[in-house]
Amino acid sequence: MMSQRILFILSVVFFYLFSAASLAAPVPTATPTLPESAFIGEDFSFTVPFDNTGDQVGYGPFIDLILPANGADGGDPDDLDGCTFTDASYIGIPITREEFTFPATDEGVGIGNIAHPYAVDSSGDPVIVSGTPGDQLVVLLLPFGSFTVDQPPAPVDISVSCSNLANLNEPLPFQARGGFRFGADPLDNPAVDPSIVGAFATDTINPTLIALEKTYLGPEDETATGPSYPRCYQIDVFIAPDQTIDDLIISDELANEIQFLRVIDSGNLAGSACAGATPTTEPYTATIPPSTITPGGLLEIDVGDITADADPDSADATLLFEFFVPKQDNIPGEVLPTDSGDDKISPNQAYAEGSWDPIDADDSEEIARAEITDLGDAGGPEHELEDQAIAIQKSVGVVG
Known part of the structure; x- marks a missing residue:
């Protein structure tokens, strides 16, 4: 009787061990x-x-x-x-x-x-x-x-x-x-x-097909206000390799606090606040030039037909412009409150669009549009500039 119990217990143990092993995989x-x-x-x-x-x-x-x-x-x-x-x-x-x-x-x-x-x-x-x-x-x-x-x-x-x-x-x-x-x-x-x-x-x-990047060519995403501190924005447009965009338009929605000064091209790059940057693609037409005395507005240029080179990482067209942050915005009102001098954020939005005739004859012509800062990122303000009454930058260098 005892031996039968032992055999039964062993059979149950072996059954569960075998079942567990068979389930492992x-x-x-x-x-x-x-x-x-x-x-x-x-x-x-x-x-x-x-x-x-x-x-x-x-x-x-x-x-x-x-x-x-x-x-x-x-x-x-x-x-x-x-x-x-x-x-x-x-x-x-x-x-x-x-x-x-x-x-x-x-x-x-x-x-x-x-x-x-x-x-x-x-x-x-x-x-x-x-x-x-x-x-x-x-x-x-x-x-x-x-x-x-x-x-x-x-x-x-x-x-x-x-x-x-x-x-x-x-x-x-x-x-x-x-x-x-x-x-x-x-x-x-x-x-x-x-x-x-x-x-x-x-x-x-x-x-x-198309993407853009907007770069602030100033210190630490901030600026002191006033015409003594001109700054620059560079908008680079990237097009898929070997594709052509007809009538490529690059535009910038200037914030209420941004006073446009001028488009910077090869003729006026030297001596500008943008020296050393990539000038605006030429020839171009300023289809919508913003006011140079009232801040805000829309800047729009047409750089014509652009065919991309084989390098997807190199910009195919550029808009470079100079601006500053004035005392008064276009509301009108003070950009920075005189009683506190508290800083303010100026969001900047950029766009690029044009007509695209696909290489594939089976595809129809489309309007290509970019509102993105990096390939794959959602649209939104391409840059947020911090307007300050006093802007201080600290740097480190090796001496001797």
């Missing part, structure tokens, strides 16, 4: 982390961190990437307007990769299938990956034999090249998932331990 994850936006035709990089979020070691880690080579239009292999793979690395070390294009179906519609180069099911047959014909599958074999639960995520750097035919403001989806080719043990035994693949995660990037 590695869980591969890979999540694409893309910038919010990128210029049409711009090459860019993003990161895909690989991790094991399960409770058991996984063996033979890999990442599957599906890239939107077709783009928004898609369908024509000779006229792709999406993004394609160029490189992958981990801490600067190139990663073994396999590249595929999802094939068209016999009917010409639907999804295309690719046999995975590493992952297999319990029958030893390749796992099938499905995607839109023309899009790209890239399989990255990570430089690890295994990946433990407590191992920190491995950030894989991905570089892609995007078409200059991409559709403006139509987000492109990028998918990634993790996997373990050998499953939960290091043996190649798919009948009892097939490959493990995670779920696809998706992130998108928005193709953009």
